[in-house]
Amino acid sequence: MDKISVYRFLSAGCNACDVEVLECLAPRYGLASLGVEVVEEPEKANVLILTGAGTVKGREALLEVYEKINPPKIVIAVGNCSITKNIFDKGYPIIGPLNKLIPVNYYIPGCPPRPQAIIKAVADILGVKIEEREEWWQTPEGFRGRHEIDREKCIGCGACAQICTADAIEVIDGPEKRIIKVNYVHCTFCAFCQDECPTKALKLTGAYHLLTNDLQKARVENEVNLLTCAICGGTFFPEKQIDWALKRIVEEKAPIYRDFSSEILDAVKICTNCRRSVESIKKAKRLLTKLSEKARATVLRK
Numbered sequence: 188m189d190k191i192s193v194y195r196f197l198s199a200g201c202n203a204c205d206v207e208v209l210e211c212l213a214p215r216y217g218l219a220s221l222g223v224e225v226v227e228e229p230e231k232a233n234v235l236i237l238t239g240a241g242t243v244k245g246r247e248a249l250l251e252v253y254e255k256i257n258p259p260k261i262v263i264a265v266g267n268c269s270i271t272k273n274i275f276d277k278g279y280p281i282i283g284p285l286n287k288l289i290p291v292n293y294y295i296p297g298c299p300p301r302p303q304a305i306i307k308a309v310a311d312i313l314g315v316k317i318e319e320r321e322e323w324w325q326t327p328e329g330f331r332g333r334h335e336i337d338r339e340k341c342i343g344c345g346a347c348a349q350i351c352t353a354d355a356i357e358v359i360d361g362p363e364k365r366i367i368k369v370n371y372v373h374c375t376f377c378a379f380c381q382d383e384c385p386t387k388a389l390k391l392t393g394a395y396h397l398l399t400n401d402l403q404k405a406r407v408e409n410e411v412n413l414l415t416c417a418i419c420g421g422t423f424f425p426e427k428q429i430d431w432a433l434k435r436i437v438e439e440k441a442p443i444y445r446d447f448s449s450e451i452l453d454a455v456k457i458c459t460n461c462r463r464s465v466e467s468i469k470k471a472k473r474l475l476t477k478l479s480e481k482a483r484a485t486v487l488r489k
């Protein structure tokens with residue numbers, strides 16, 4: 188392309204993504220230095236930048252704009268609302284995602300993406316080399332970018348998915364494994380999942396150059412083994428979570444029960460269905476009696 192002329196199309200969102208696109212025009216970020224101009228009429232553009240989630244009322248306007256854009260008609264969705272509808276997903280006037288309405292070539296995830304991410308993405312798409320100045324790419328303290336899961340530390344408990352109000356984290360139980368899947372194109376980068384993770388396995392890193400043309404790759408995953416029920420043989424719970432919980436009980440919370448580690452482990456290795464059987468309830472009661480006797484004896488000794 189000799190000349191890159193961008194037309195911006197705004198849909199429903201908080202508008203922060205559009206503000207970041209506009210910021211790219213400031214001399215500090217220098218979108219113009221890449222040979223990019225922003226135009227006010229779609230007929231003069233050959234690149235379309237989308238921000239926000241598509242709406243029922245905006246659908247016709249978007250289709251019209253897309254028709255008017257000149258070849259090669261490169262369409263870039265900026266920000267998670269335009270990519271997946273993000274937190275506006277359940278809104279009654281919201282349709283989309285936008286790639287269901289018109290072809291989208293590239294996605295720049297973020298909520299919102301930083302201007303640096305947009306500039307770098309546009310440069311990458313156009314094949315333009317830009318100088319990478321360290322201080323320019325640096326993130327401020329506390330910045331929250333793409334997630335990272337420490338595979339050693341993750342116990343597969345799913346607490347991160349439970350706290351996520353954006354439904355960005357899936358817990359998928361297969362026959363033998365549990366998969367924890369963070370779809371960061373659905374994410375608002377609030378970091379609640381990071382705060383909730385009991386083992387500090389989940390972190391929001393400083394990574395923010397997230398340009399992709401394949402949404403299947405816009406995720407961070409981990410998998411853990413599921414435990415087999417000692418009675419029925421069905422899989423029911425992450426193995427590592429059981430180990431973690433047991434360790435907490437006998438090493439941190441109640442070391443007086445250390446002698447009963449293997450009995451406690453046997454008790455928790457039974458799935459919720461089998462725990463309801465008369466025999467399991469009797470066994471659990473016997474164990475609880477032993478534990479309370481041990482606790483009473485310890486208290487009396489003091």
Ligand code: SF4
Binds near residue numbers: 202203267
């Ligand atoms: S992706 Fe986030 S910042 Fe961008 S419009 Fe949607 S809510 Fe706002």
Ligand code: SF4
Binds near residue numbers: 350352353375381
């Ligand atoms: S940061 Fe975590 S909790 Fe917050 S929206 Fe993203 S995945 Fe969900």
Ligand code: SF4
Binds near residue numbers: 345383384388389
């Ligand atoms: S990342 Fe943390 S909260 Fe999420 S499943 Fe793993 S251990 Fe649990």
